[in-house]
Amino acid sequence: MSVIAVLALDGAPGHQLTAPGLAFATAARHHHPVAYKVRVCAGPGFRSTGGPAPFGLDTAWGLEGLDDADTVLLPGHEGFRAAPPPEVVAALRGAVARGARVGAVGTGTFTLAATGLLDGRRAATSRRHTRELARLHPRVDVDPEGSAVADGPFHSAAGVLGGVDLCLHLITLDHGEPVAIETERQLFLHLHPEPGDAAAPPGARPAAVQGAAEAAYNAVIPPGSSLEPVTRWMEANLHHPLTLDDIAGRAGLGVRSLTRRFRAETGLTPLQYLLRTRVQRAQRLLERTDDPVERIAARSGLGTPANLRHQFQRSTGTTPTTYRTAFRALVSDLTWPERPEEP
Structure with a gap:
């Protein structure tokens, strides 16, 4: 510790x-x-x-x-x-x-x-x-x-x-x-007052962002894990079609051994981990870029705008466009321009 x-x-x-x-x-x-x-x-x-x-x-x-x-x-x-x-x-x-x-x-x-x-x-x-x-x-x-x-x-x-x-x-x-990125996201979500709080106006925390906060789709490998080299490779190649055989070959393991190791360290199969990583990448791009959904779908490896919308809705409970609008409104409420330096 x-x-x-x-x-x-x-x-x-x-x-x-x-x-x-x-x-x-x-x-x-x-x-x-x-x-x-x-x-x-x-x-x-x-x-x-x-x-x-x-x-x-x-x-x-x-x-x-x-x-x-x-x-x-x-x-x-x-x-x-x-x-x-x-x-x-x-x-x-x-x-x-x-x-x-x-x-x-x-x-x-x-x-x-x-x-x-x-x-x-x-x-x-x-x-x-x-x-x-x-x-x-x-x-x-x-x-x-x-x-x-x-x-x-x-x-x-x-x-x-x-x-x-x-x-x-x-x-x-x-x-x-x-x-760090997921910690930042959770901080922004929890710093913003939730609807019903005594100090919060009704609807203060956008429902789209609240739903995303409650979705359990984090894909994080424990520090020092033997899977870290292959998960880093997966993250660097999200924009390519990756099969279970591709991942196993990169890890130098058989498919069964790879699956057992992923389940033991992440609670997910390799393909579940891959999907969640892609949704996280899409979420990050929605927060930090102005890319259209077509571009985000390609960069995250989700392929088409239709598949991006389907997988994003399934994981977070909201649409990409609604999430982007709500998250940026929330961040705008929590930040402010610095005053110019005093002479």
């Missing part, structure tokens, strides 16, 4: 403290045997989170919670322009010295930069603070886009939705892109 220590310094945004737990727990819940333990550690002098609705924090962990962590996450905080306390600097340097990775969310990059650990390295922060970071810490190569940046053991990002972008980046490194 990977231990994630989230270091809370005074005035840290509450959502940056809670987002890692939500992201890593979602990855673990939907993808056995993914396993994470998230602990929030109060830094020296911590009193409360920042506004507009500050709250206190009752945690059993202080800086000692970083001692055995595999990953240390450093959210932003109100005093990010000031030099961090010496004990925080020592704890972060100690974590790096024993091989832990360190992630910084938004203005948390300023605190990490103040330790000197980022000198000569690339890093990111929120877009409206990039010029200020470069000015205060000229030895840091600041990425102007604010997207997730990795340089050695250091990872940093703008902090979209409280640092979910950075968490997904780390999940990708740990367990691969398919797990």
